[in-house]
Amino acid sequence: MPDTQFWWLIAFPIFFGLGWLAARVDIKHVLSETRSLPASYFKGLNFLLNGETNRAVEVYVDIARHHAETVELQFTLGHLFRRRGELERAIRMHQKLLARRDLADTQRQQAQFELAQDFMKAGLFDRAEAILTELANTDYARQARTELLAVYQQEKDWHKAIETARQLRDDSHNYQHEIAQFYCELAVQAHTRSHTDEARAYLQQALEANRQCARARLLLADIADAAGDKQGAIEQWLLLENQDPLYLALAARALLNAYDALEQHEQGLTLLLRLLQQYPELDVLDLAYERILAQQGLDAAYAFVRERMKTHPTMPSLRKVLEAHMLVAPDDQKVELEIIVKLLNDTTREQSMYFCNHCGFKAKQYFWHCPACTEWEVFAPVRGRKNRLHQTESY
Template sequence: MLDSQYWWLISLPAFFALGWMAARIDIKHVLSETRSLPAAYFKGLNYLLNGETNRAVDVYVEVARHHAETVELQFTLGHLFRRRGELERAIRMHQKLLARNELNDVQRQQAQFELAQDFMKAGLFDRAEALLTELQHTDNARLARTELLAVYQQEKAWRKAIEIAQQLRDDSHNYQHEIAQFHCELAEQAMSRSLPEEAHIELNAALSANRQCARARSLLGDLAMAAGDADEAIAQWLAIESQDPDYLALVARRLLTAWDAKGKTTEGTHLLLRLLSQYPELDVLDLTYERLMAQKGLEDAYQFVRERLRNHPTMPGLRRLLETHLLIAPDDQKPELEIIVKLLNDATREQSMYYCGSCGFKARQYFWHCPACAEWETFSPVRGQRSRTPH
């Protein structure tokens, strides 16, 4: 009975001894691995940690020249070449890795993926596509498809992009915005080829993928207007109000053109004033001012911008008020007003730009697809607004 109760006291030192021996073996293994690495490897690592990429590359090139068996080092070197923009060297490094027979499956797939990224950076999209397509049948399938999606967008291969985006859908990202935009791209291609029926099919598919797609509604309005149906065009453009009223700014001028085509110029102006009153952030101040100037004259336009500034004070509104006041001011006041207007224009120039909510890229024209970060629907339709975030 005593033996069964206290056997663990006897065996405890044995367990400690076994653990000590295992630790010694692991330490010896680590020390052996460390000693097998060339000292220059750590020198290069130190350069990397200090942000001295160029010096690190020089060191690792020398190490790789004398230690060809260092696979991971060659991966690191290839990555550094690509980061520095030395794409030919990165491609050669990863091609050499792929040619090695001793690579295991994981290393070979990694080399393929790295080489595909080299080709993408170099603009060799067909070669990148071939490598990434092969990787779709491996454990790196999702990663490869994500890069393939980028390739197809660069090549404007929208049907392939739709197919890949549908394969990538999961709980974290359903790609509904991207798929809708790809259909809109196809619709614009059809419209440029004078194929309205095909364009309608694509735009309906876009709304099926994302019923909040303002671009699809905008293009449906364009199709209706091109067919001479101003009523349908107005209906499509006004439907954007239920999706996101800020996007009405992008079609406001076209809305007025449609009302003019119906011979109802005054109704169009009233609609514009109603929208601006209902949605104070709507970016149609300049258009409304132009409209009132053309229809009712300077006095009405001046009263409009004064009231607008009182109800919704903004720097662009102040700029417009001063510009209008300059037109009616006495001659002796104009020199000072011109200086103020110029200073205000300089100060508010940034507020006349469209901004990407993802990367901050700014542009004078509106983009559905950011030229800098390649995200979709990240530009705010309100100039100067930077708060819009990607879906």
């Protein structure tokens, strides 16, 4: 027992000394690494932290020029050039990196991927596609396929887009909505060429990919309507009620016209009013008012919008009540009513716009593919509905 205590007394100072020595070595290593960095590196970092990107780029370009071994710094610069829209400089930077023989495989793949993004940003999709295809069997395979999907959509190569989307499927995203939309795009192309059977086949594939694809159902109805099959078109439109009834608003006028062509005016209006009653958010109030006014007269139309205002008080309902009231009001009240309606329309202008629920983009027409964020099926088929505060410019 005394011997054991004696050895601990000797060992403890030894262990302490080894720990102190290791710490000194680590500190010296850190200090040497810090001293090896150019002082201007920290100057550039300070510019970045202060949001002075232009000055930071100037500093780092100078560092890269005099310290060719700074691979990561050159990647950072290439990324900054691309973000600033200096695509030629970004391309040159990444091509210069690829020309180096001392790059590791992962660095070379990264340089290829960055260069492909430069080409995409510059609109050189064929060159981007060639590089991204080379990365198919590397660590950048998934990222490359994601970018390839964007390329194929830009080029409207929907067959390749479908194949790539299927390769990207995983538990986090099955791409069923996108694949269905790609088939719809193929159907539109086929229908434009008067290849009706081919268009229908694509739309059936769209519904197989996504049974709830409202666009496929709408296109099937449009094809039947264009061929003069009014009853078939009506049947297709009415199937939307089992998918998403709110999309019926996009076809409501064509649906009523089909009933008119079959001389079933009352049936069409009855259906419209039933849908509006059953689905209060259905964006067909204007059309219902217009039809009642034409078929049943002003008193019936005015009574309809007043009742609608009581049961579903919304700004569109209020506008419609005021518009109807202007038609029945005495002449001496019409000037004031016109001013009120104009002010109401000005202050509720956004109620007449469609909104992208992904990025907030707003537009007067409905889009299946958002022009701003390029996401699919992100516009609600109800004007004025939005989930985000941020909005981009409309057109």
